[in-house]
Amino acid sequence: MDDPEERIKYTARFEQVMGAAKAISFLHGHPYVSTEHLFLAILMEPADPVSVMLEGISDRREIIAAMREFMRSPEYVDGLKRPTIEDESPASDEPGLSPQ
Structure with missing residues (x-):
C-alpha cells in the first residue's frame, strides 16, 4: 500500500522558506x-504569494520590524509572550483558529 507521506512533495519555494526560517x-x-x-x-x-497578499493589507516591512x-x-x-494553541479559544470547529 502507498504511504501518503511519500506522495507529498515539497516545492522549491517551501524548501527555500524553511532554510530561511532555520x-x-x-x-x-x-x-x-x-x-x-517561518512567518518572518x-x-x-517579497515574491512569496503570502507576502504579496499581506502587502495589500499592511506594510510588509512594518510587520518584519515588529516581528524582529x-x-x-x-x-x-523567557516564553511569556508565546501563546500556545491551548491558550486560544477556537472561533470555529477548525483547530488553531481564534476570534478576531
Whole structure:
C-alpha cells in the first residue's frame, strides 16, 4: 500500500522558506524553528504569494520590524509572550483558529 507521506512533495519555494526560517532562528540564537521564524521567512521573501497578499493589507516591512523586535524581547526569550494553541479559544470547529 502507498504511504501518503511519500506522495507529498515539497516545492522549491517551501524548501527555500524553511532554510530561511532555520537561518533566522540561528541568527536570533534560538535552538528551535517555530512558526514565528517561518512567518518572518515568508515575509522576507517579497515574491512569496503570502507576502504579496499581506502587502495589500499592511506594510510588509512594518510587520518584519515588529516581528524582529518581538523576537528580541526578554518576554519572548523567557516564553511569556508565546501563546500556545491551548491558550486560544477556537472561533470555529477548525483547530488553531481564534476570534478576531
